[in-house]
Amino acid sequence: MSAVAAQVPSPAAPENAPTTMRVRKRNGALEPVDVNKIVRAVGRCCAGLTQVDALRIATKTIGGLYEGATTKELDALSIGTAASLIVDEPEYSKLAARLLATYIDKEVTNQEIHSFSQSISAGHRLGLIADRVAAFVAANSRKLNSAIEAERTGLFEYFGLRTVYDRYLLKHPERRTVIETPQFFFLRVACGLAETVHDAVELYRLFSTLEYIPSTPTLFNSGTRHEQLSSCFLLDAPQDDLESIYRKYMDVAMLSKFSGGIGLAYHRVRSQGSLIRGTNGHSNGIVPWLKTLDASVSAVNQGGKRKGACCVYLETWHADIEAFLELRDNTGDEARRTHNLNLANWIPDLFMRRVEEDGVWSLFDPKDMPHLTDLYGDEFERAYLSAEAEGLHVRQLKARDLYARMMRTLAQTGNGWMTFKDASNRKSNQTAWLGAVVHLSNLCTEIIEVTSQDETAVCNLGSLNLARYVSEGRFAFEKLAANVRLAVRQLDRVIDINYYAIPTAASSNARWRPVGLGVMGLQDVLFQLRLPFDSPEALTLSTKIQEEIYFHALTASCELAERLGAHPAFAETRAARGELQFDAWGVVPEDAARWDALRERMKEKGLRNSLMIAIAPTATIASIVGSYESIEPQVSNLFKRETLSGDFLQINRYLVADLKRVGLWTDEIRARIKLAEGSIQGIAEIPDDLKLLYRTAWEVPMRALIDLAAARGAFIDQSQSLNLFAESPNIGKLSSMYMYAWKRGLKTTYYLRSRPATRIAQTTVSGATAAGFKEAEAVACSLENPESCEACQ
């Protein structure tokens, strides 16, 4: 049946059409489309690429044109065409990136911008670049211009460059054309963060080699007039009164305005049914306040670049906890739903123990128990138990029923993240003194910092791209050490330059000076070294990498303290007593001597920063550098990324290289990978060692992810955004998983990722034909049907 189909000629035969098509040139003249001209233009970008075909791009591009299309549309179309072939042959990603780079260069030079300093002065003239930075560049233009290494743009894959072009490069305010190339952009960010030319060039080297990248707010705003460079803000709960609640909306709005993500606690606000003395009425609880917050958050658009985002934290004893867990449901009363807020549970150990022993759980009104949120550990438990004994609770329920409700929320919405109050406080460097309490984590559950009514915690982030640290089959720890020190100096510098939208953020950040150095591309390292995610070697390496980062980060902070002084609150930290993160986990690192030496130096000179390490999800910056996100396993060997700049297909290029090596990278295998939604486990021809290595997040045991997280946790003084995955979640599996995560001492977990219950029909491969695929392909590729085989053109 398929054989017959392959011989039927296509009646439309659109391939013959383009000969008469004309395009409109930039000067307005119409000109016939010339295939050879397009082939030559594409060919110029193909140097060193062996698997790409310029003619294929040219003919496909012409097929999508219409009469009178502009040459600019033609350029854009050829870039899109190259990008669409990435799944057939990953080298097309490089080609598409080079075509795009040429396109960007044209756009920039058309505005008479030919050098870095010209780009900065244009930006300054247009009111985008800060005076300070413009002056710095003007004074050092020769040195800075010659620092530019244009060929480093070649390091980008298409998706990364596209993201940079669409969203990061500074645009002319009216014309909307970009006024900087990707390399100018990196140097602009570096100049915004540097005190000397030498520093600027060093930082530029760090960014442009894609070995380390600061977080998105820093990339967006460094060197500009709006130097809001921090990623994360943690706000304490409003006090239990109207004024305080409304002031907090204002704080959230001000902080969202310049690209920050917000964590907000709500533990202090009274629960439903509580008496309001002023009016002698009863409170409606926290839900209406959160509904208002929901609207407020979506109204504030982060500098026109992305929507605001906020996560609300609630302690498990709060009497509105059940209504809280329903806020993201997509059924029920819309007045009690908040579709834009993220939700997290702030869970005391006592609750998990009650779940384990199948006990009761008491819910309290914060109006009656205002002190509970400011206590943790043994003191919390004493206060909770005595209140329970006195019968001060609003009501009681089975701990397991509430826990099951939490699991259901996770499975249904991915939200309702499980974060652990006691682990977060006991293992925090900032809680050495009585009264210093961590009340919440942030939007992505990797920041753990104390807050109070006077202190809004802030953190600025950056991530090492581990994918760039493997050479000749080993992990380059020396390079890592050097780059960590450079990165810490940059992150520390942000604290002084940063614009603080609210005073409580400025005062807190000056006192504690926390930074969050993270990683991305762990999965790349494991692929490069051929280590399955759940292998003992992966566990050892991942832990070692984290230990080295922690060690060198502390060392760098100690050096900064020697030069610039310790952070003002150093005496209030556990580090001042010589206690480090791994001590809190009961872990003894190798090479105790170097750690002892560091401890001594630290006690004497102090640290410039109270916190050093936080592993962020890195969603956007990982796509810029073309690595797997954060510490995550790959989600699929073949997946689509949806972003504001459109959709992009990603393929696991390590897998493709391996399949090519064993002669299995064929149309048929490709179609079968697609049919299996990016899994290779069911493809019999693929050798077992590859199947083991290239499992997806849905196929790797979650126990291994938790074990990896717990092992590296000993060297993370804040926390990590740990996503967990479950193909088809049920309460039994989830409750086991999160109980294990708690027992292993994790401070926080992040999304529960699951898959939809029904799927969209695949349009381009179908189950019905897949079985007969081999035969059909064989016919299509035979010499008798040369026209029908695109792969051979």
Place this chain on the structure above:
Amino acid sequence: MLLNPGFNLTLRPMKYPAFYEMYRSAIKNTWTVEEVDFSTDLMDLQGRMTDAERHLINRLVAFFATGDSIVSNNLVLNLYKHLNAPEARMYLSRQLYEEALHVQFYLTLLDTYIPEMREREQAFAAVDNISSIRQKAQFCLRWMDSVHKLDKLQTESERKQFLLNLICFAACIEGLFFFAAFAYVYFLRSRGLLHGLAAGTNWVFRDESAHMAFAFEAVRVIRREEPELFDDELAGNITAMMEEAVACETQFAEDLLSGGVAGMSVAEMRRYLEFVADQRLTMLGLPARYGAKNPFPFMDLQDVQELANFFERRVSAYQVGVEGEVAFDHAF
């Protein structure tokens, strides 16, 4: 047999558990129009799109707004009547709700996209005043009317007539017309445009895929029970109907793309339609008619798992309906 006239009420023993499972899966994928965020669509329409692209969108939404209502009507008037199994009717009831949801989605969309009242009314009356849409509607209505008079499927020829109706709605209307419409939406989305439309369409697409799967399962059951219905005459009629649907959708494409849209030509759309038509025929066990290959790489995108960045969009992959009890010894 599934097509035997009557109103069977017996759920145990269940004769067609596959239908019941489809019903249950559908329940798990409940979504609401309120979840769709249209906030950037208007800015795209006004600031980032050409006149030609806006024309495309206006026509497309106008088609959507009426298309789902036609499908609902056929479901109530024909399918529900003749597919005689309570579990099948449970699925159809759920489908009916989903069709209404889609109508609500496109209603909200039109209200948002077309602020001008008179223009909006024009769009809703597309069936009457836009020729390219009228032709499609006429195609649908003709196949709907073809079985409308049948109260009971007694004879072989009546059953074949019903099969053609079932296949027309599954393979030509949901399976071709809607798939073409989705292609336009995904084309625009692949260029980063109209996220609200794309997000909602993604969910609509997921539902429509399930509807099609149900109809094809029904066809498979009927074929198993009454193989004699599937003769050359029926095959010929199906292929002819498919050809007509492709022609009908091609003239719609000519209207939609009449302003010139870079990256999507009528010739390519035609090839895509042929490719999809071949797939539908293959699913029905018939020979492919055209031998066309998919010309649209962005539809490849559609097939692949999404990994959205939550800063930018809500992830559309969550399940409704979770079972089980608290335990601590399950594998994970």
